[in-house]
């Protein structure tokens with residue numbers, strides 16, 4: 407029998423498959439529970455905007471034809487709404503696809519990648535697949551210390567990547583600190599700011615749109631998604647803002663019809679529904695505060711989050727047992743074993759009712 411692992415390219419045999427949150431249907435099937443809630447994958451608990459749903463349903467009717475390969479209307483809407491030049495945009499089947507493509511373009515065995523410790527796992531997976539070493543920078547009280555990141559960058563560093571706010575930790579770097587950092591990074595080191603949770607990082611009056619800095623910093627790449635606040639995770643659509651040369655490379659490498667027509671239509675319409683985003687973000691801000699109160703009251707060590715989830719430390723208690731007990735009660739949360747954080751569970755902030763259910767279950771277990 408042929409050893410296909412040996413035939414596969416480079417570092418693929420050295421990575422483990424991505425561990426996704428358990429789907430609701432799987433828990434229903436395995437545990438025989440009908441009423442299951444998923445607080446594990448940072449999805450939007452309100453579903454998607456009605457405008458997006460209507461546009462998606464309409465687009466299904468034309469499913470026999472190929473999508474617009476260049477995503478003209480979505481790019482145009484992004485330009486109108488945020489001012490990004492369309493030649494700086496690349497669309498992807500989720501931002502994950504774009505991150506993969508970017509690493510494929512720029513990472514190889516001759517370079518290294520600098521990441522804060524406990525970064526979103528895809529960055530290290532893609533570094534390994536493409537043969538590069540990863541240099542991890544320790545966090546300082548769960549926050550990224552940009553001075554330490556600067557110290558870690560050397561002549562071989564091709565990419566430094568951050569999720570901002572971070573996943574799975576939830577802390578964020580301020581616009582001011584990031585701008586200062588960008589001035590000091592070597593020009594041939596790409597700085598990737600992955601803003602999957604950007605919309606939830608509200609309330610800071612000094613917050614700036616980092617994608618606007620691309621003109622001044624050609625080595626900056628900002629990644630965004632419609633999967634989280636916009637509620638389109640299942641449709642798979644995201645975008646990158648970069649300088650036109652990088653966008654052109656990404657657009658060469660991507661598959662010709664990488665974003666399907668339903669996703670394109672839904673994302674374009676979703677950008678018209680500010681009310682839905684406001685409802686989503688307001689609920690998240692309010693409920694996030696309730697998580698912090700609940701954790702403080704019960705002696706749990708919640709990390710202050712700027713995202714739509716909270717990483718909760720259970721200390722000496724058995725977090726894995728708590729996760730499996732929650733599962734038996736129909737609540738799926740996310741253990742962070744893949745990050746070697748055994749005592750922490752990442753819990754997505756749901757609707758007030760979902761959060762009440764989680765709090766009641768935790769009270770019973772604690």
Ligand SMILES: Cc1ncc(COP(=O)(O)O)c(C=O)c1O
Pocket residue numbers: 447448499500501502503526569572573600602603630631632633639642643644
């Ligand atoms: C930090 C971060 N980046 C990117 C993604 C990928 O999201 P998507 O491919 O759905 O856009 C996720 C998903 O959980 C994430 O947490």
